Amino acid sequence: MRAIAYDRHGRAGQVLRLSERPAPAAPAAGQVRVRVLSRPVHPGDLAGVEGFPGAPRQRFATPRIPGLEGMGVVETVGDGVRELRAGQRVAFFPVPGAWSELVTAPADLVVPVPEDVGDETAALMLVNPLTLLSLLRAVEDAQHGQAGPVVQTAAGSSVGKLVSAAALRHGIPLVNLVRSATGAQALRQRFPGLPTVSTADADWRTQVKDATGGRGAQVVLDAVGGSLTGELAGLLADGGTLIAYGQLGSGSTPLESLALTPRALTVRGTSVLQWMTTRTPGERAEDVAFAARLAATAPELFEVAAGYDLADFAKAVDHVRRPGKSGTVLLTSPAP
Ligand SMILES: NC(=O)c1ccc[n+]([C@@H]2O[C@H](COP(=O)([O-])OP(=O)(O)OC[C@H]3O[C@@H](n4cnc5c(N)ncnc54)[C@H](OP(=O)(O)O)[C@@H]3O)[C@@H](O)[C@H]2O)c1
Structure with a gap:
């Protein structure tokens, strides 16, 4: 089988390699093998391949295959697997090694794809909706029952659009923040009911403040981090919470530079990787059912930017980083 792997942290375009590898062992009891x-x-x-900021860069004796999600x-x-059968279309998460042509996975991490969900949507069906749920729960925790304005950065991202759609559905007073005028225009067209501000405008801080009714944000959902963090803390009302869930930006902000104590601010992180350990099996099943329903009823929220064969992974990586990209890039393999 073909697989993409890396044996040290570094720029994805430099350390990733496509190679032929032996197929994984036949599934043990309770497992399935998925093409x-x-x-x-x-x-x-890509952050996993390059090394997360703050974590040491490593070399690996056994090459690692990226990816946790796929269809x-x-x-x-x-033996013992009753809910799945050979030939069935499925999505999976979190299953390490998704950037290969075969994975062997515990059956409870593999879910049937509803008939009315296409293959491309199915490939995106789990991580982003589960991230949305974890963000909505983090916002609810931060609001202590008193719903106030929420600002989100990188609002044009795939996750950001899910957050926008959820905000409209649940009446969350959301302000969208993007980094360019064209990004702002595209998002205003997509979600005319939500205020959108571009950080390219000199007065963007004032625009955000106005959009929050002059109060400042109760919660900021931030996927950018880096040098923007201090600015975002400045957008919070006293007692507000900054929820960090991504690191798209560069630079850094020292914790000491944030007025955490005098303004009683909270900074916390959230990761979909905690989903397996923080949710009970019953809650996980409900979350997965939510994701499958969303994929079936709102496929436009699962936009695909482009698909590339595994062999063209370098082009796919470049595309992911292209400014103004809309949707998620897929790596594909031909059906046998
Ligand atoms: N914590 C978790 O569990 C979890 C799970 C899923 C995703 N995430 C995070 O969620 C974020 C969005 O993921 P996605 O897959 O939805 O992304 P995506 O669809 O690839 O979109 C990326 C977006 O980020 C914007 N962007 C890129 N670099 C930026 C920068 N330096 N400053 C401001 N905006 C920037 C882009 O804006 P332009 O349109 O201007 O190019 C684009 O709208 C990522 O940080 C990802 O790591 C976290």
């Missing part, structure tokens, strides 16, 4: 047809290239996948067709089922 992967499509998997997203999430910014977090494909069940090839073989192990």
Whole structure:
């Protein structure tokens, strides 16, 4: 089978290699083997390859295959697996090694794809909706029952659009922040009911303040971080919470430079990787059902920027980083 792997942290375009590798072992009891047809290239996948900021860069004796999410067709089922059968279309998360053509996974991490959900949507069906749920829960925790204005950065991202749609559905007073005038225009067209501000405008801080009714934000959902963090803390009302969930930006902001104590601000992180450990099996099943329903009823929220064959992974990585990209880049494999 083909797989993309890396043996040290570094720029994705430099350390990733495509190679032929032995197929994984036949599934043990409770496992299934899936022929992967499509998997997203999430910014977090690239951060994993490059090394997360603050964590040491490493070399690996055994090459690592990126990716935790994908869709494909069940090839073989192990003993005791009753809910899945060979030939069934499925999505999976979190299953390490999704950037290969075969994965062996515990059956409870593999979910049938509803008939009315296409392959491309199915490849994106889990991570972003589960991230949305974790962000909505973090916002609710931060609001202590008193809903106030929420600002989100990188609002034109795939996750950001899910947040916008959820805000409109649940009446959350959301202000969208993007980094360019063209990004702002595109988002205003998509979500005319939500104020959108571009940080390219000299007076963007005032625009955000006005959009929050002059109060400042109760919560900032931030996927950018880096040198923007101090600015975002400045947008919060006293007692507000900055929820960090991505690191698209560069630079850094020392914690000491934020007025955490005098303004009683909270800074916290959230990661979809905590989903497996923080949710009970029953809650996870409900979350997955939500994701599948959303994929079936609102496929426009699962936009695909482009698909590239595994062999063209370098082009896919470049595309992920292209400013103004809309939607998620997929890596595909031909069906056998
Ligand atoms: N914590 C978690 O569990 C979790 C899970 C999923 C995703 N995430 C994070 O969520 C974020 C969005 O992911 P996605 O897959 O939805 O992204 P995406 O669809 O690839 O979109 C990326 C967006 O970020 C914007 N952007 C890129 N660099 C930026 C910068 N330096 N400053 C401001 N904006 C910038 C782009 O704006 P332009 O249109 O201007 O290019 C684009 O709108 C990422 O940070 C990702 O790591 C976190």
